[in-house]
Each structure stands twice: as structure tokens, then as C-alpha cells.
Amino acid sequence: MRVGITGGFGFLGWHTSCRLQAVHGVEAVRLGRGDFADPERLAAALTGVDTVLHIAGINRADTEETVEQGNVDLAETLVEALRANDRPVDVVYANSVQADLNNAYGRGKAQAAGLLARSAHATGGHFADLLLPNLYGEHGRPGYNSFVATFAHEVAAGRTPTVSGDREIPLLHAQDAAAALIAAAGSDVRETIPAEAVRISRVLELFEEFYALYHQRGEVPDISTPLLRNLFNTYRAAAFPEMWPLSAQVHADNRGDLFETVRAHGGPGMAFMSTTLPGQKRGEHYHLHKVERFFVVKGEAEIELRQLFHDEVVRFRLSGDTPSFVDMPTLWVHNIRNVGDTELVTMFWADQLLDPVNPDQYPETIAQEASA
Known part of the structure; x- marks a missing residue:
């Protein structure tokens, strides 16, 4: 099986590429901004690909209109490239739980889902629409991917970030999201991927505990649950390599x-x-x-x-x-x-x-x- 990943050089795209190689022995065709800037190049890169995991998206821009239309434009460009290859291709869409909300990002993601579904089914392929919550994990970009990445880098640098608007946030580790995307290949489904709700202040509290126990003394904190282990690995990525040996x-x-x-x-x-x-x-x-x-x-x-x-x-x-x-x-x-x-x-x-x-x-x- 040949798998293409749009946004393959981004946070979730990298995690998904790693999981495909580790668990399935598949080297993904990773597609980035340069591919989407050149439709012919994108179509050529997708030649022979059986499944596309569409992860590329826009969640920040100067205007809300740019966010909304940007996600639609990405889907349209992908649809044209798949149409140029004229063969059945399964599409798995890394959608957002915000697709059911009336905001610029949600509207753009929802419109993109409709475009991709019609295209996949028209060519005889399958379309899986996975609604993902807030993602976190190793090597997320601080100030961009999630507050978890921001907190991890700030605490690892010896700083104390502040919490504003403390509330529970549903969190999903990027490897769990990658596993769900890969498993959905070849199916027709619309599914919200479950997450674990955690208070923002609790995440900061854990990172400060990791800093005190692990960063300063080399002691391994309590990582007895998947959530604790995943947050700890996220912190370790932020602290590497500066804290060693x-x-x-x-x-x-x-x-x-x-x-x-x-x-x-x-x-x-x-x-x-x-x-x-x-x-x-x-x-x-x-x-x-x-x-x-x-x-x-x-x-x-x-x-x-x-x-x-x-x-x-x-x-x-x-x-x-x-x-x-x-x-x-x-x-x-x-x-x-x-x-x-x-x-x-x-x-x-x-x-x-x-x-x-x-x-x-x-x-x-x-x-x-x-x-x-």
C-alpha cells in the first residue's frame, strides 16, 4: 500500500509518518506547501498512491476569511490532483471537532469535507471523516500547535507561564490520532475521536512537577497512566537535548x-x-x-x-x-x-x-x- 500524507512535514503529519513506518512498515509520500503550490507537481507525487491522509490545514491567518477559504482551497487543490490521476483513491480526512461549529475554521473544515467526500466517491474510493479534538505530543510548536506545547517549552526553560480562562480541554495524543487516521483507511465513516478532558491548570501543574523531579533531579515522576506518560514524553521532547547528560x-x-x-x-x-x-x-x-x-x-x-x-x-x-x-x-x-x-x-x-x-x-x- 502506498500512502500519501498532506501536511506531511507538520506536527501530526510527522507523527503519522513515524507510526506508518514503525507499525506498518510503510514509507509515506510526504506532501508539503511546495507540492500544493504546484498542481502538476502534486498530481505527479500522488501517482500510484492508494490512500491519502489529508492532514494539511490552516488554523491561523491574518483574517477569518483567509482561514475559512484556505482550508477549502487546500481541499480543491487536492481534489484536482486526484482527478488528474483518474483512479480510485481512498481519502482519510483529519477534520476538526469544530467542523460542527459556526466559526471560520469550522466552516472551512466542513466545506472541505464535502468536497473531499464527493471526489473520493466519484472515483470509486472511500472517504473517512475523522473529527479530531485538541492534539498534543512530542515536538509540537510552542505558541502554535497547542497550549500543551507552549507550557512544556516554557517550563523546560525555567519559566512559569500563566493560565487564563482555566477550563477542561479534551486532549488527544498525536500518536493516538495517527493510529485512528491509519485505521480508518478504506472505510466510509464520520467519527469523532474520543479524548480525555484535562484542566489547563492541571497540565501546567504536571509540567512543573516534571521540572522539579525530573529536570532538576533526574527522578521519573508518576507515569502510571497513558495520559501521564504522554504528557511526560511531551515534556521530555521540549527539554531535549539541553538537560542532558x-x-x-x-x-x-x-x-x-x-x-x-x-x-x-x-x-x-x-x-x-x-x-x-x-x-x-x-x-x-x-x-x-x-x-x-x-x-x-x-x-x-x-x-x-x-x-x-x-x-x-x-x-x-x-x-x-x-x-x-x-x-x-x-x-x-x-x-x-x-x-x-x-x-x-x-x-x-x-x-x-x-x-x-x-x-x-x-x-x-x-x-x-x-x-x-
Whole structure:
């Protein structure tokens, strides 16, 4: 199956591309502003595509008219490109719960849904209309994608944002939204995707707790529920890479050294050790949700990390002479390599018990995309 994603370089588009690759082994055709600026280029990019996940949209502009018409224009451009290919294509629309409201954004999204539905059915394809609530997750843009992204970046930077108009907001993690979009392919449905209501002030309170426990002391807060884990991973993305590495407090006496490796405040977890010979490495994978810690106990190590579908590689050097650790952010490929002359001893900790059937671990090399 070939899948095209409009808005493929945006927040939800990136999360959906990551999930398609990890869970389904599908490399999406990611479509951006440049494709929509050139109808022929867009039509060519969609050649051979079986399913289009239409995520591109406009939610901010100088005028309300621009917001409303902008979403209609995007749908019309996509319809023309699909018509040019003259073949059945299933369309899944990342619509908004505001589509049922009488505001500029909602009206634009609703009109776009009608255009896309008629086009998909006219060519013999299916149309799924998914109404999404407020989205949050790793690498959202502060001041743009959601208040959650704004709060995460502000708190991670040591600042205290203010809450105005405190109320409950339905929140859906971007990976859950991506899963719903992918699952809807090939169906005819109009569905509101459920979310969990959280008070704005509660989100800020949790981020401030993450800062105090995790950012300042390296302790893992209570992440015993999916919401807590997802908000924690959102915060970790905002704090990476500036907060790393952290060094443990070492208590030394005539018997040797003692230091803590993990202090967790709630939820499951498991720890394990490895030895790595000089020049060898471990890892070369990424996770969608798992929290994982690399703690160098003895020897010399280099940790490499790369965000999925990005080229830049972040590197940390750790030494057992100063026992220290780095936590792996979700959706970042990572490895650890012995760069010393002696054996490397590493302790690993993860918040999930190993499930061989669903390990939340997907193979990928650091260099694969960077060298492409």
C-alpha cells in the first residue's frame, strides 16, 4: 500500500509518518506547501498512491476569511490532483471537532469535507471523516500547535507561564490520532475521536512537577497512566537535548562508590545491565512511547540520537569515572557505543515490562537517513 500524507512535514503529519513506518512498515509520500503550490507537481507525487491522509490545514491567518477559504482551497487543490490521476483513491480526512461549529475554521473544515467526500466517491474510493479534538505530543510548536506545547517549552526553560480562562480541554495524543487516521483507511465513516478532558491548570501543574523531579533531579515522576506518560514524553521532547547528560551523586568510602541509578514515583519499570566490548555498540532502534535510560557505570561511551526523518545527530560522551546518564526521547533513533579501551558497563531502565509480542522497539540505524 502506498500512502500519501498532506501536511506531511507538520506536527501530526510527522507523527503519522513515524507510526506508518514503525507499525506498518510503510514509507509515506510526504506532501508539503511546495507540492500544493504546484498542481502538476502534486498530481505527479500522488501517482500510484492508494490512500491519502489529508492532514494539511490552516488554523491561523491574518483574517477569518483567509482561514475559512484556505482550508477549502487546500481541499480543491487536492481534489484536482486526484482527478488528474483518474483512479480510485481512498481519502482519510483529519477534520476538526469544530467542523460542527459556526466559526471560520469550522466552516472551512466542513466545506472541505464535502468536497473531499464527493471526489473520493466519484472515483470509486472511500472517504473517512475523522473529527479530531485538541492534539498534543512530542515536538509540537510552542505558541502554535497547542497550549500543551507552549507550557512544556516554557517550563523546560525555567519559566512559569500563566493560565487564563482555566477550563477542561479534551486532549488527544498525536500518536493516538495517527493510529485512528491509519485505521480508518478504506472505510466510509464520520467519527469523532474520543479524548480525555484535562484542566489547563492541571497540565501546567504536571509540567512543573516534571521540572522539579525530573529536570532538576533526574527522578521519573508518576507515569502510571497513558495520559501521564504522554504528557511526560511531551515534556521530555521540549527539554531535549539541553538537560542532558545528568550525573549521579556518588557516595564514596573505603569500600568503594555507591550511587542511585533510577528513582521512579509511579508506574511499572524494569532494569537490566550489559557489557559492551571496545568498538561495539548497542541500540539502533527507537520507541513510540517507552521511556528508556542509559546509565554508564564503567568505561567510556558515546550515545548518538537522531529524530526520525531528520538528519542532525546529537552526541553525548559519558564516562564511568563520573557516573552519568541520558534518557532516550521517544521517536528518536539511538545507540550507545564503547569508545574506550576497556569493557563498557551500562545499566538500562525502561518504564515498560518487556512484552515480546509488542516490545515498542523498532529497528533503525542512526546513519541510514543521515547519509541518504
